[in-house]
Amino acid sequence: MTQSTQMPNRTNRAIRRYIKLYLLLIRTSIRSRMQYRFNFALGSILAALIQLSEFLMVAIVLAKFGAVQGWSVYEIGYLFAVMTFSKTLYRTFGDEVHHLESYLVEGELDQLLTKPLPVLLSLMPRSFRLMLGEVIQGTAIMIWAFGGMLGSGQITWWAIPQTVFAILTGAVVLFAIGLATATCGFWTTRISMLQNMTEDAAQTAARYPLTLYPNWMGGLLLTAIPVGLVNYLPALYILRGELGIWVFPLLAAAACLALLLALRFWTFGMSKYQSTGS
Amino acid sequence: MISFRTLLYNGNTRLYLALASKAYARNIQYRGSHLLHNFASAVFGYLYACIWIGLGRDHSLGEYGMIGMMQYITFTQASLWVSSFTTNGLGIPQSVRTGQISLDLMRPVHLFAHLAAKEAGQIAYQFLYKSIPVYLIMLLALGLMPAEGGRTLPLALLALTGSAYLSICIGYLIGISALWTTESSWLHWGNQAIMNLLAGFFIPLQWLPLWLQQIAWASPYPFMLYAPTQLYLGKGDPALLLGTLAWCTVLTLVCLLATHVMRRKVEVQGG
Numbered sequence: 363m364t365q366s367t368q369m370p371n372r373t374n375r376a377i378r379r380y381i382k383l384y385l386l387l388i389r390t391s392i393r394s395r396m397q398y399r400f401n402f403a404l405g406s407i408l409a410a411l412i413q414l415s416e417f418l419m420v421a422i423v424l425a426k427f428g429a430v431q432g433w434s435v436y437e438i439g440y441l442f443a444v445m446t447f448s449k450t451l452y453r454t455f456g457d458e459v460h461h462l463e464s465y466l467v468e469g470e471l472d473q474l475l476t477k478p479l480p481v482l483l484s485l486m487p488r489s490f491r492l493m494l495g496e497v498i499q500g501t502a503i504m505i506w507a508f509g510g511m512l513g514s515g516q517i518t519w520w521a522i523p524q525t526v527f528a529i530l531t532g533a534v535v536l537f538a539i540g541l542a543t544a545t546c547g548f549w550t551t552r553i554s555m556l557q558n559m560t561e562d563a564a565q566t567a568a569r570y571p572l573t574l575y576p577n578w579m580g581g582l583l584l585t586a587i588p589v590g591l592v593n594y595l596p597a598l599y600i601l602r603g604e605l606g607i608w609v610f611p612l613l614a615a616a617a618c619l620a621l622l623l624a625l626r627f628w629t630f631g632m633s634k635y636q637s638t639g640s
Numbered sequence: 641m642i643s644f645r646t647l648l649y650n651g652n653t654r655l656y657l658a659l660a661s662k663a664y665a666r667n668i669q670y671r672g673s674h675l676l677h678n679f680a681s682a683v684f685g686y687l688y689a690c691i692w693i694g695l696g697r698d699h700s701l702g703e704y705g706m707i708g709m710m711q712y713i714t715f716t717q718a719s720l721w722v723s724s725f726t727t728n729g730l731g732i733p734q735s736v737r738t739g740q741i742s743l744d745l746m747r748p749v750h751l752f753a754h755l756a757a758k759e760a761g762q763i764a765y766q767f768l769y770k771s772i773p774v775y776l777i778m779l780l781a782l783g784l785m786p787a788e789g790g791r792t793l794p795l796a797l798l799a800l801t802g803s804a805y806l807s808i809c810i811g812y813l814i815g816i817s818a819l820w821t822t823e824s825s826w827l828h829w830g831n832q833a834i835m836n837l838l839a840g841f842f843i844p845l846q847w848l849p850l851w852l853q854q855i856a857w858a859s860p861y862p863f864m865l866y867a868p869t870q871l872y873l874g875k876g877d878p879a880l881l882l883g884t885l886a887w888c889t890v891l892t893l894v895c896l897l898a899t900h901v902m903r904r905k906v907e908v909q910g911g
Contacts, residue, residue, distance in 0.1 A: 401821060408826040412833040418852075419842055423691075426847050427699045558680035567687050574694030 387487035409495025439507035444593040446500035448532030457491040462544040531617040532592030538620035548631035656757035663761030682777040685717030718775035721766040723803040729815025730755040796872035802884035809891035840866035860887040
């Protein structure tokens with residue numbers, strides 16, 4: 363066997379070993395959560411109710427005023443559901459990235475630095491978050507929105523695989539935004555205020571069509587904090603036939619670029635990390 | 641039991657004032673950082689205002705109009721720091737997890753009054769260092785003047801004081817539930833979500849469907865945000881304050897009763 367064939371084999375073995383370890387850590391995380399079954403069930407029900415009440419606020423506005431900037435209630439429901447699914451995927455696998463502040467404040471990140479894995483890979487599986495409530499709510503709204511639009515002939519069944527693609531690329535974009543925001547914590551330690559703006563406020567904004575906002579804000583939500591790529595841009599093509607099929611390669615490229623930039627920023631931030639512990 | 645405890649409150653006024661002022665003083669150490677957080681809160685408020693501005697371009701916004709809805713969101717966003725963003729379960733869930741709750745119950749002070757006094761200090765701090773800056777930032781960002789030239793502010797602030805007390809009572813009841821569930825953060829978040837809907841944070845209550853309006857008015861939530869905001873906008877009847885007073889009385893009794901029940905339920909966790 364030549365040296366050039368040995369190298370990929372070694373990389374493949376390392377990746378397989380890591381995936382095995384990741385699955386084991388996820389199983390452990392689920393098992394620890396299931397020690398408190400009542401809490402898990404109550405948390406899931408309440409999470410679904412919280413999500414439902416948030417959608418009700420949007421639905422009530424639509425019921426009162428009809429279409430929003432030409433977007434029907436089903437289309438807005440679709441925007442809401444895609445954002446819910448993408449966010450659920452991101453937080454299911456990357457919840458600890460969102461909670462990096464506690465690691466920085468308590469000095470717990472030091473422990474992760476001693477592990478024989480990249481810090482990000484040992485951080486992520488520490489909490490595999492089962493977000494059953496969000497899945498139930500997202501599914502219910504998506505079925506309702508799809509039912510309405512399929513019934514009126516606005517979309518075809520092709521919209522389903524296209525939407526799955528948008529949800530996946532959207533999750534990557536949200537993860538990249540979350541990772542870049544968390545990385546700022548290597549300088550500022552506290553990141554909750556920044557997360558309020560780049561994650562919470564931005565995701566809330568993207569539940570409505572971006573044309574509702576001033577131009578500068580719409581532009582910001584498509585570039586600097588690109589939550590508009592999660593649901594608004596794909597919806598323009600999938601639901602309204604605007605733009606073109608090139609939206610999908612664009613989404614994939616944007617998601618890859620966002621992830622790459624966030625990872626590079628993370629690596630740079632890690633090199634500047636100073637422990638806060640005593 | 642309840643009347644005995646009521647007597648106990650009267651004798652401890654100085655203690656409760658000390659607890660409130662300590663909670664206030666603890667927070668003031670971080671006022672620089674908290675003032676920065678206000679920027680994030682104002683961004684949220686600005687975003688909600690933008691949604692109404694966008695809607696106002698195509699639709700008439702009823703009795704409020706676009707300016708009225710901007711005033712509405714400005715006041716509700718600033719008031720959240722008094723009526724909604726209180727300590728999760730007044731810190732009881734944490735006490736349950738560490739076992740501290742058993743010591744708290746042994747103190748010669750009623751648990752409800754003790755925690756309510758501490759939270760009152762916290763809310764007073766949040767009002768001064770969060771609500772007022774957020775209100776001013778939003779007025780500036782949206783180019784507004786105080787509604788009715790500020791003449792309605794005293795009455796609105798009186799309603800907001802009642803709202804703060806209601807939020808303390810609800811927080812206490814959520815905290816007490818941790819004795820049965822060990823974890824009540826979901827109830828805390830659930831309460832905030834319901835409040836956004838039923839207290840009229842984003843949508844005035846008269847625009848809700850009738851069935852939801854009926855549910856809202858059967859709860860204390862409208863008196864926590866909607867009533868103070870209506871008084872601020874000069875659209876509310878001062879008699880709304882009677883509703884606030886009635887709910888304050890009812891929830892106080894429920895909190896005292898709940899404390900009586902929870903005393904029989906304490907299990908010390910950990911070891």
